[in-house]
Amino acid sequence: MQLRVEKLRVSYGNIKALHEISFSVKAGEILTIIGANGAGKSTTLRAISRMIPAHPESILEFEGKNLLKYSADKVVSALGISHVPEGRRIFGNLTVTENLILACFARKDKKQIARNKKWVFDLFNRLEERKKQLAGTLSGGEQQMLAVGRAYMSGRKIMLLDEPSMGLAPLLMLDMFKALKEINSQGTTILLVEQNARLALKFARRGYVIENGNLILEGPAEELLTNPDVKKAYLGA
Amino acid sequence: MELLQYILQNLINAAERGSFYAVISIGYSMVYGVLMLFNFAHGDIFMVGAYIGFGIATLFIGIFAGLLPAPLIFLATVVTTMFLVSWVGVFVEVAGYRPLRNAPRASAAITGLMIGIIFETGVLILLGATRLSFPPLMKSVTYHVGGIYITNVKAMIIIISLLLMVALHAFIQKTKWGMAMRAMSYDFLAVPLMGVSINTIAPLTFAMGAGLASVAGILYGQAYPILDPYMGVIIGWKAFVAAILGGRGSIKGAAFAGYLLGFIEIFVATIFPSTLRDLIAYSIILIILSFKPRGFFGMEHSTKLRL
Numbered sequence A: 001m002q003l004r005v006e007k008l009r010v011s012y013g014n015i016k017a018l019h020e021i022s023f024s025v026k027a028g029e030i031l032t033i034i035g036a037n038g039a040g041k042s043t044t045l046r047a048i049s050r051m052i053p054a055h056p057e058s059i060l061e062f063e064g065k066n067l068l069k070y071s072a073d074k075v076v077s078a079l080g081i082s083h084v085p086e087g088r089r090i091f092g093n094l095t096v097t098e099n100l101i102l103a104c105f106a107r108k109d110k111k112q113i114a115r116n117k118k119w120v121f122d123l124f125n126r127l128e129e130r131k132k133q134l135a136g137t138l139s140g141g142e143q144q145m146l147a148v149g150r151a152y153m154s155g156r157k158i159m160l161l162d163e164p165s166m167g168l169a170p171l172l173m174l175d176m177f178k179a180l181k182e183i184n185s186q187g188t189t190i191l192l193v194e195q196n197a198r199l200a201l202k203f204a205r206r207g208y209v210i211e212n213g214n215l216i217l218e219g220p221a222e223e224l225l226t227n228p229d230v231k232k233a234y235l236g237a
Numbered sequence B: 001m002e003l004l005q006y007i008l009q010n011l012i013n014a015a016e017r018g019s020f021y022a023v024i025s026i027g028y029s030m031v032y033g034v035l036m037l038f039n040f041a042h043g044d045i046f047m048v049g050a051y052i053g054f055g056i057a058t059l060f061i062g063i064f065a066g067l068l069p070a071p072l073i074f075l076a077t078v079v080t081t082m083f084l085v086s087w088v089g090v091f092v093e094v095a096g097y098r099p100l101r102n103a104p105r106a107s108a109a110i111t112g113l114m115i116g117i118i119f120e121t122g123v124l125i126l127l128g129a130t131r132l133s134f135p136p137l138m139k140s141v142t143y144h145v146g147g148i149y150i151t152n153v154k155a156m157i158i159i160i161s162l163l164l165m166v167a168l169h170a171f172i173q174k175t176k177w178g179m180a181m182r183a184m185s186y187d188f189l190a191v192p193l194m195g196v197s198i199n200t201i202a203p204l205t206f207a208m209g210a211g212l213a214s215v216a217g218i219l220y221g222q223a224y225p226i227l228d229p230y231m232g233v234i235i236g237w238k239a240f241v242a243a244i245l246g247g248r249g250s251i252k253g254a255a256f257a258g259y260l261l262g263f264i265e266i267f268v269a270t271i272f273p274s275t276l277r278d279l280i281a282y283s284i285i286l287i288i289l290s291f292k293p294r295g296f297f298g299m300e301h302s303t304k305l306r307l
Ligand SMILES: Nc1ncnc2c1ncn2[C@@H]1O[C@H](COP(=O)(O)OP(=O)(O)OP(=O)(O)O)[C@@H](O)[C@H]1O
Pocket: A012, A015, A016, A017, A035, A036, A037, A038, A039, A040, A041, A042, A043, A044, A086, A195, B306, B307
């Protein structure tokens, strides 16, 4: 197991957002967690990337290392965990290239950085055409490409993706998932959380369903796609 | 012709005064840009900078006078003082602000005030109430150009301040640390996801602001040699006014408003009796602010400043 999450509990002040959720991710796989608004998907990813504190009795292990001992920046720079946050959060006052370079802040491997950057530009041609442009002037789809490209630059062991399909037109959405497959085929594990359950389950091999801060179902993606409960609650059929 | 000379003369005086405000107010803006709070100890960091600059200048002049050319002693004083006072900035961040990073804004604000008071009384206790006099780092020469008087000290104050701002601009635009500072000002919550530690960027920002203020302290000591533990209070507040007037977090705005403050003060003083200067100057600024409540250059923030 590359990532082990056990009895993860997270609260925002008095509001309990996650009640003891447990799951694990194998190296190289594509895993999805689907769920409705407010179910706790973003919270799960934020806890892993240490953007928010987890209850101290939670177990969060990445390649055998206790994530609770790492700060948010070290999770990225020392462990190679990248996070494409909800709402993209690209730096609108920086250029496209600067966004990518900033993601390598702690990296020293100049040659590899140049190679990764070229790879990102090959993957998302539109970013290369706009590399000197301020990121805030990009379209929503381009911003999402930048958010993914930037995450790739920051760490390539596992990528946590928070609703990358949000706000994208269907065609762009397919392009985005093709790109994610490409990233996965380079050896990056993918943990995707999505409201768009159909899309996520077609893309992933394995999935979990989260409801009110609890994981309620687990299984291979194609099984979840045909599961009557999942169909009724999340696939609108 | 005489009027033109008169105006030019006052422009030079205004540029000198504005240089102090500009260089100091940038320190407020930088910290605000990165942490979204104002460092109210900054005026007193300027004061500490002047005292440390005084100590270094006295030491270097004592050792090197006659051995090294004066400009070199001056440069060595500036560089050494900047280095030392940067650490004062780091100290203020680590000991004062970091423990309160997630505390309510008001707590962080009074932290700065308290550190300021500690610095003032600290200097008072260490050095007593005797007023020290900053040694001149260069022999004063007055040039007389086309009916305008300018001393080499004044010229140096204006030029060094400009150079500092150009260097700072280059740093912020070109280096990865500058990039991280700009990113912080846009969306500080997303910055750690880039593998950037806030605990690197925040002290660096304080250090740079303090370093700039310390040079302002040395330059101030050349123009007004008498040191006083409370010398940072009024000038600190005025530079803070410039930081707000320039637009919160905007370095460009702080510099611009710093000069504007200098110009308003000097030109008010040419028309009205000097006892009324600040009363009238700051009434004018109040009026400007009521028309531009966000200041001249608002900073770009992300619309999402929460998780
Ligand atoms: N910053 C916050 N402060 C307080 N409560 C929060 C915060 N973020 C999320 N919550 C609460 O935690 C719970 C889980 O939220 P979370 O954002 O993880 O849901 P989600 O599954 O990502 O939903 P969505 O699909 O709408 O993004 C919700 O009840 C939400 O109201």
